[in-house]
Amino acid sequence: MIQKPKGTYDVINDKRVLYLHELLKNMMEAYNYEYFRTPIFEASELFHRGVGETSDIVTKETYDFKDRSDRNMTLRPEGTAGIVRSFIENKLYGNHAVPVKAWYFGPMFRYERPQSGRFREFYQFGVEVLGTSDALADAEVISIPVNLFKLLGLKNVKVNINTLGDTESRLKYKEALMEYFKPHLNELCEDCNNRFEKNPLRILDCKVDANNTLMQNAPKTIDYLNEESKKHFEDVKKYLTSMDIEYVVNPNIVRGLDYYTHTVFEVSAEIKDFGSQNVLCGGGRYDNLVATLDGPETPAVGFALGVERILNALDAENIDLNLDNGVDTYITYMDEAEKEYALRLATNLRLNGFKTDIDYCSRNMKSNFKQADKLNSKFIIIIGEDEVKNNYVTIKNNHTQESEQIELDYLIYYLDEKLNDECDCDECHCHEEG
């Protein structure tokens, strides 16, 4: 048997996937962001220059391949680089309205060991604002996941925020940090020793040594900011407050990708048994990336979230999105003679927007009723010899078990009325979509 590749999964009628996409689409429309869809594979160089040579994502997790003309290609491991490439290549800094506010939703690929909520092909939703250095953009970007998580019903949504400052501040800080840790390397875990060489900022992110006093007394980025960087951070916090978004300044958040400057943040929520995975999204400002990729100096800020992790969180928190899974009507026929008539009726109902299913294999009555239950059908329509002859249908309400005979010409109005009636009840939320 051929199996799916490791770390991939099949979506089989998980309504939440489409629902989430729809919800995000509506939300981004309200924020007036533009939908971007960029290629799933790009020139490898884009990610090497963009995401950075020191991050694990690029050094050991990409799916690389050569195409038939021997070009180096990479399946995208994240969304930002592609959006930035598109921004530059299409010269959106010219005629396009600036800032360019982009959102995307699609598969990303990383060659990792799969585990709970983590796959090799996974979906990310993300947002990028290109062309403004104003702290308002940082705050707005942060507000998107926060509002999303609240809308989904997640509890204790929390923003952890920090600033790395501009390039100059960041560099000064990095030196100070290395000087601070150098004499104490033997007190840190093995991973931290590796990080010291590769990416010293990430030592601060270590979970093993988190409670080490050495860590708590380490130099803070905030102390190495120049005036401009300091003001930017203050402004971000100010705007968050004016949107009633709670945040905690956490000097240990540095993020893994090389391109971040100034604001970095993570949004977490309180989720049962999630441990370190309660970080549901991360992002920050990356003022140098556009220039690094040969575009004009363009400040930018964005974030991304993993769709699978969100769905996992909803599961863990037992959040039911009240998605209606049932069909409106299920059509049965007594005999082969009525089969075509039933088929025509099904088509007619479907074209009128009623979610309709039909007996596909001339089952007996008993199996038909069972099937109707399995499909969660609200109504069962029964077509027999008499119905065909006299142009009516027998329709049974599966809730009340009441059966009625309805003239064919009137059926659509009948269903329309009954289905809308039904949705006034407390249990049924099928017309309450966001």
Add this chain to the structure above:
RNA sequence: GCGAGUAUGGUGAAGGGGUUAACACGGCGGAUUGUGGUUCCGUUAUGCUAGGGUUCGAAUCCCUAUACUCGCCCCA
């Protein structure tokens, strides 16, 4: 890259060397050929992830492979 665990029909699973692979759900057929979701009866794995080994005998013990699950690293 490192570490731990698991693998038995369509599904949940029992069995930890002895001939018929338990039980339950689901499916199909019937009691009941136009009204079910109750009940009852019948039926539903020539086979226990794959390959090799130990043994008179392996689903059961050993080895290898594969897949899945969960940690770590990393990240969303």
